[in-house]
Amino acid sequence: MTRVLSLLMICALALTACETNPFQKKSAEPAAELAPLDSGPSAAPAAPAPEPGLKLAPEQRFKDVPLPSGVKEDLEHSYIYESQSLQIGKMAYTSKAGVNELAQFYIRECPAAGWKLDNVVQADGADLFFTKPGKRLTVIIRGGAITKGRSLTISLTPDAGV
Numbered sequence: 001m002t003r004v005l006s007l008l009m010i011c012a013l014a015l016t017a018c019e020t021n022p023f024q025k026k027s028a029e030p031a032a033e034l035a036p037l038d039s040g041p042s043a044a045p046a047a048p049a050p051e052p053g054l055k056l057a058p059e060q061r062f063k064d065v066p067l068p069s070g071v072k073e074d075l076e077h078s079y080i081y082e083s084q085s086l087q088i089g090k091m092a093y094t095s096k097a098g099v100n101e102l103a104q105f106y107i108r109e110c111p112a113a114g115w116k117l118d119n120v121v122q123a124d125g126a127d128l129f130f131t132k133p134g135k136r137l138t139v140i141i142r143g144g145a146i147t148k149g150r151s152l153t154i155s156l157t158p159d160a161g162v
Helices: 002-017 099-112
Strands: 079-082 087-095 116-122 126-132 135-142 150-158
Touching: 099 116, 099 126, 099 135, 099 150
Parallel strands: none
Antiparallel strands: 079 087, 087 150, 116 126, 126 135, 135 150
16 A cells, blocks of 8 residues: 555656646746836846737727727726816726737837836736826736636826825
8 A cells, every 4th residue: 555655656746847747737828027117228138029019909098098909898897088188097808818918018008108117016917007297007907718818907097196
């Protein structure tokens, strides 16, 4: 009996060290690091991306809030208020693109639209926080089922200048 248990333990240890372990959980999407927040003069130059990434959609809800092409808006969970002096909105979308692909889109496109990346939180997806004078933009990306796609929530609010 102890011989069988010993043999099973050795096999289990060998399988945990093996990359082809059929019992090891595979992640749905490769973990890639997001771009650094500050790429000042002391930072090494970024390597060129092997592919251009997501494209900018031809139409956005707000002209200064980038939106990747191919997303589907969830009208039931979105609201927008816009006047001459105020813009507020929460836009909910689903996307077939991966969490990191969506995050990299916003890290690349928001500064081009005048937004400053304040911070990024990577936990159960990605949360990106941007500001510009008088405005605050929050981008929340969550992984979802393969058939349903990723959840993308964009919130635009006034910034009181705390």
